[in-house]
Amino acid sequence: MLLQRLAIFAHAVSFANAALTYKGVDWSSTLMLEKSGKSFKTTGGSTAAFESILKSSGVNTVRQRLWVNPADGNYNLAYNIALGKRAKAAGLGVYLDLHYSDTWADPAHQTLPKGWPSNIDDLSWQVYNYTQNVCNSFQAAGVPLEIISIGNEITAGMLWPLGKTSSPANLARMLHSAAAGVKDSSLAKKPKIMIHTDNGWNWSTQSWFYKLILAQGTLVTTDFDMIGVSYYPFYNSLATLASLKSSLNNIATTFSKQVVVAETNWPVSCPSPKYAFPSDTTSIPKSIAGQTTWMKNVASALGAVSGSLGVGVFYWEPGFIGNAALGSSCADNLMVEYSGIARSSLSVFSSL
Numbered sequence: 001m002l003l004q005r006l007a008i009f010a011h012a013v014s015f016a017n018a019a020l021t022y023k024g025v026d027w028s029s030t031l032m033l034e035k036s037g038k039s040f041k042t043t044g045g046s047t048a049a050f051e052s053i054l055k056s057s058g059v060n061t062v063r064q065r066l067w068v069n070p071a072d073g074n075y076n077l078a079y080n081i082a083l084g085k086r087a088k089a090a091g092l093g094v095y096l097d098l099h100y101s102d103t104w105a106d107p108a109h110q111t112l113p114k115g116w117p118s119n120i121d122d123l124s125w126q127v128y129n130y131t132q133n134v135c136n137s138f139q140a141a142g143v144p145l146e147i148i149s150i151g152n153e154i155t156a157g158m159l160w161p162l163g164k165t166s167s168p169a170n171l172a173r174m175l176h177s178a179a180a181g182v183k184d185s186s187l188a189k190k191p192k193i194m195i196h197t198d199n200g201w202n203w204s205t206q207s208w209f210y211k212l213i214l215a216q217g218t219l220v221t222t223d224f225d226m227i228g229v230s231y232y233p234f235y236n237s238l239a240t241l242a243s244l245k246s247s248l249n250n251i252a253t254t255f256s257k258q259v260v261v262a263e264t265n266w267p268v269s270c271p272s273p274k275y276a277f278p279s280d281t282t283s284i285p286k287s288i289a290g291q292t293t294w295m296k297n298v299a300s301a302l303g304a305v306s307g308s309l310g311v312g313v314f315y316w317e318p319g320f321i322g323n324a325a326l327g328s329s330c331a332d333n334l335m336v337e338y339s340g341i342a343r344s345s346l347s348v349f350s351s352l
Contacts (some may be wrong), residue, residue, distance in 0.1 A: 007224065013038060015021040017062070019351075019352065020302060020303070020310070020311060020312050020313060020352045021096070021311040021312055022060065022061045022093070022146070022147070022260060022311055022312025022313070022314070023058060023059055023060050023061065023312065023313065023349040023352045024059055024060065024061035024062055024063055024093075024312065024313070024314040024315070024349075025054060025059055025062060025063065025314060025315045025316075025317065025318050025319075026062070026063040026064070026065070026082070026097075026263070026314055026315070026316045026317040026318075027050060027051070027062045027063070027064070027317065027318075027319060028063070028064050028065045028083075028317060029081055029320045029321075029323075030050050030051075030083060030319065031074075031079055031082065031318060032074045033319070033321050033322075035318075036328060038321050040053055040319065040336065041055075043085070044196075049086070049090070050319060051086050051087055051090035051092060052090055054090075054092065055090050055091055055092060057350065058231060058348070058349030058350030058351070058352070059349050060092060060093060060095060060349075061092060061093040061094070061095055061146055061147070061312070062087050062093070062095065063090050063095040063097055063262070063314050063316075064080050064083055064087075064094060064095070064096055064097060065097045065099055065102060065152070066080050066096055066097060066098050066099060066102060066134065067099050067101060067102055068099075068100065068113040068116075068130070069102050069113060069114060069115075069123055070102050070189065071102070073239075077134060077137055077247060080096065081137060081138065081141045083141055084138065084141070084143040085141065085142075087143075087285070088142070088143050088144070088351060091175065093144075093146035093147075094138075094143060094144070094145050094146060094147075095145070095147035095148070095149070095314070096134070096138070096145050096147070096148045096149070096191075096279050097149045097152055097196070097262075098131065098134065098148065098149060098150055098151065098178070099151075099152045100113065100127065100130075100151060100152075100158055100159055100178075101113055101159075102114055103344075105151070105152045105153065105154075105158065106152065106153045106198070107155055107156050107198050108156075109151050109266040110154070110157060110158045110159060110160045110163065110164075111160065111346055112159050112160065112162075116159075118162070119162075120162050120170050120173065121312075123159060123162055123174065124173050124174055124177045125161075125177070127174050127177040127178050127181065128178070128180055128184075129181065129215075130181070131150065131177070131178045131181030131185075132181035132182070132184055132185045133180055134181075135148070135181065135182055135185030135186070135187045136185050136186045136187075136332060138187065139185065139186045139187045139188060140186075144188070144189055144191075145187065145191035146186070146191055146192065147191050147192045147193075147226065147260075148182055148191045148192070148193055148194065149192055149194040149195070149196045149228060149262065150175055150178035150179060150193060150194070150195060150224070150333045151175070151195065151196060152180070153196060153197060153198040153230055153263075154195070154196065154197060155197040155198050155199065155205060155209055157171050158171065158174065159174060159266045162174075163214075165209070165212065168212050168213055168215075168216050169216045169218065171216075172211055172213045172214075172216035172217075172218040173216075173218045173219075174218040175195065175213065175219045175223065175224075176218045176219045176220070176223055179193050179219075179223035179224055180209065180334075182221075189318050192225040192258070193223065193224040193225050193226065193266075194224065194225070194226040194228045194260065194262070195224050195226070195227060195228070196227075196228035196229070196230070196262050197209055197227075197228075197229055197230070198229070198230040199229070199230070199231075199236070199239070199249060200229025200230055200244060200248065200261060200347045201231055201236075201238070201239040201240065201243040201244040201247050202239075202243070202247060203243070203246060203247040203250045203251070206227075206229070206247060206250070206251050207250070207254065210227075210251075210254075210255055210285055213239055218320065221255070221256070221257075224257070225255055225257065225258060226258045226259070226260055226311075227246055227251050227252075227255060227257045227258070227259055227260070228259075228260045228261075228262035229247075229248070229251075229259070229260070229261060229262060229263075230262060230263040230264070230265070230285070230316075231244055231261050231264045232265065232328065233266065233277055233278055233281050233294075234262060234267070234270065234273055234274070234275060234277060234280075234302065234328045234329060234330055235275060235277070235328070237275055237276040237277065238278065238343070239278050240278040240279060240280045240281070241278070241280050241281060241297050241298075241301060242280055243278075244261075244298070244301050245300075245301040245304055248261075248301055248302060248304075248305050248310055249304065249305050249306055252305045252306055252307060252309035252310065253306050253307070256309075257309065258309050258310075258311045258312075259302065259305055259309055259310050259311065260312040260313070260314070261298055261301075261302060261312070261314065262314050263314060263316040264294075264295075264298055264314070264315060264316065265291075265315055265316055265317075265318075265326060265333040266284070266286075266290055266291045266294035266295070266311065266333065267286045267290075267328070267330035267331070267332060268286060268287055268288055268290070268291065268332050268333070268334075269286060269330065269331040269332040270286045270328075270329070270330035270331060270332075271331060272329065273329050273330060274329035275329070281294075283296075286330070291335065292348050295313070295315070295348050295349075295352070296348065299313055299352045303318065305344075313336070313352065318334055318335035318336065319334065319335065319336050320334065320335070321336060
């Protein structure tokens with residue numbers, strides 16, 4: 001059996017601003033990895049459950065992606081409830097990320113689940129009923145939700161083709177239906193409802209998106225509590241830390257919402273990046289120490305948001321063994337390594 005070790009952040013970090021409420025990682029692949037025979041070790045060399053390593057490292061919330069009806073069952077509702085039960089038992093909060101697809105949903109893919117309606121009236125009801133059922137299922141399983149994202153990176157819309165941003169009335173209606181499904185569910189404690197877009201550093205994009213969908217009149221500001229953004233350094237040279245800080249502050253002050261960096265990561269190896277890194281990140285080494293510096297900088301940008309509305313950051317996805325690039329052109333963005341020697345990265349969460 002191949003043993004893997006979680007990367008543990010070794011450096012303590014201090015911030016002038018209040019501590020973040022949500023300090024987390026996406027751990028969606030955990031059950032799939034364990035099924036394939038993989039396990040995790042602490043820096044001391046002891047095999048341990050991933051959730052216990054996360055908890056001891058300062059993580060307080062875990063993010064989980066939910067697919068509607070994936071062919072292999074990975075990331076479906078049963079998978080997520082089983083994972084959520086482990087999180088709860090370890091004392092971790094759960095942030096559920098609804099993809100509204102049978103597979104990956106992202107800026108380039110928002111594929112309608114198989115068998116879902118293809119007209120807007122029926123599809124809106126499907127979104128409402130599906131979302132409500134998911135929430136009710138978590139309540140029945142005794143797993144509370146801290147955050148629920150109604151869609152994943154939906155800058156270009158969701159549930160295509162009807163929910164593309166080129167049909168903003170449809171998109172606004174479906175988001176309203178999703179939010180209503182959460183609010184009308186049996187969850188004893190209602191989670192924070194998040195809308196999640198990509199390119200969080202780009203204020204023009206964020207402003208355009210929210211003004212467009214809110215102008216439709218169907219989705220109202222009381223439908224959601226949080227704005228989540230993805231922020232990666234290796235897709236656009238303009239994605240500076242300075243632009244992220246400005247964008248997050250503009251989002252919070254313009255829309256009066258809590259702000260979360262829902263996805264971010266940093267490479268320990270990037271020999272052939274497809275794009276130039278942003279100018280104010282080039283001094284950060286592509287290394288274990290660089291991961292620590294990166295998380296410090298992203299957390300500092302959140303801590304600078306007006307009104308203490310910058311409330312959380314999530315690393316995507318530190319333990320996804322076999323997928324080290326995590327979709328980027330960098331060779332390794334994980335916080336584990338194959339050699340069995342733990343990286344010193346994760347304990348920074350204790351100080352965020």
